[in-house]
Amino acid sequence: MTAEPKWLDTREDRAWRTFVNVHHELMLRLQRHVMADSGLVLAEYEVLAVLSQHPDGLMSAQELGSQLRWEKSRLSHQVRRMQDQGLVAREPNPADARSCMVRLAPKGRRTIEEAAPWHVQHVRRDFIDLITPEELETLIAVNERVLGHLADRAGSEDSVQGKGK
Amino acid sequence: MTAEPKWLDTREDRAWRTFVNVHHELMLRLQRHVMADSGLVLAEYEVLAVLSQHPDGLMSAQELGSQLRWEKSRLSHQVRRMQDQGLVAREPNPADARSCMVRLAPKGRRTIEEAAPWHVQHVRRDFIDLITPEELETLIAVNERVLGHLADRAGSEDSVQGKGK
DNA sequence: AGACTTTGGTTGAGTGGTCAACCTTTAGCT
């Protein structure tokens, strides 16, 4: 990189830093709460939450993964662990022999139904309720813009530039 | 939890989901970029970045940690790994024998100076430049509000409520 | 001075996530 880049000014730097920090600390706190309330780790909660909102708590691994925006291997590991605990079950997918279905087990349903109200309350208290409606709209707009941008670039990811040095 | 909680409405849910997703995908992308550009992992970059902005690249572990908002054990592990790579060095702290100082090693300085412009450019392209100045102010305000809130509650963290069930 | 607490830091165990390699099935092409 020969020319000096545009460094971040004070506001930009602050926006970036706080963005990173807020996420980290919020997640840490929610993790501890959900663990205290239900014995789940956050990742388990998220899987159960998505599953429980589908008819019969049944969906293909891939749909589950794409909804969570998780990599397939991450999901696979997670599902294995949760299967060991009896929270979910794997079933063959009749429509595609490569694929597999993940089903919410009874224990999983009980757990999520008990945990969800608490979790929502914590998300509210530590995040949503601190934000005005206008700010909320701004957040959504910005986040979706960034996500769209990232999705766009996701494919065209060889055209980086000459590489440092 | 006897009474039904206030569930998240569509906008709130969206704000929360996109918030989580944006962070995850941005970090993933930045991690890959900084790795491709300089061979560093993001955590290493962050440590070097903070160190390089201090006189002589020297600061106490605790100051480093608080600036990064990292737990002490995380920092300790990270510094050890980076020391093994010759990016930083540990030195005794003359002012306090319990403490220790972390110094930016020459190799660390070269690395960060080469990596920083690229990193900044990526943060810009994938985040900052997608945000209008007014939105940026909103972001900062919201993030700092949430951080303040979290810091407040950090201490008083036994007064949870009756617990589920 | 002597005990008690607090602070700064390290360590090891356990866990979660990424990556790359692999296998199987499905889709595409001729």
Add this chain to the structure above:
DNA sequence: AGCTAAAGGTTGACCACTCAACCAAAGTCT
């Protein structure tokens, strides 16, 4: 049909982060 490529998942290795236990030095209180 037959060959190749792509898609869905699994696995194992590796690494980073958290948590709890621990240690030594500083501060505090009497």
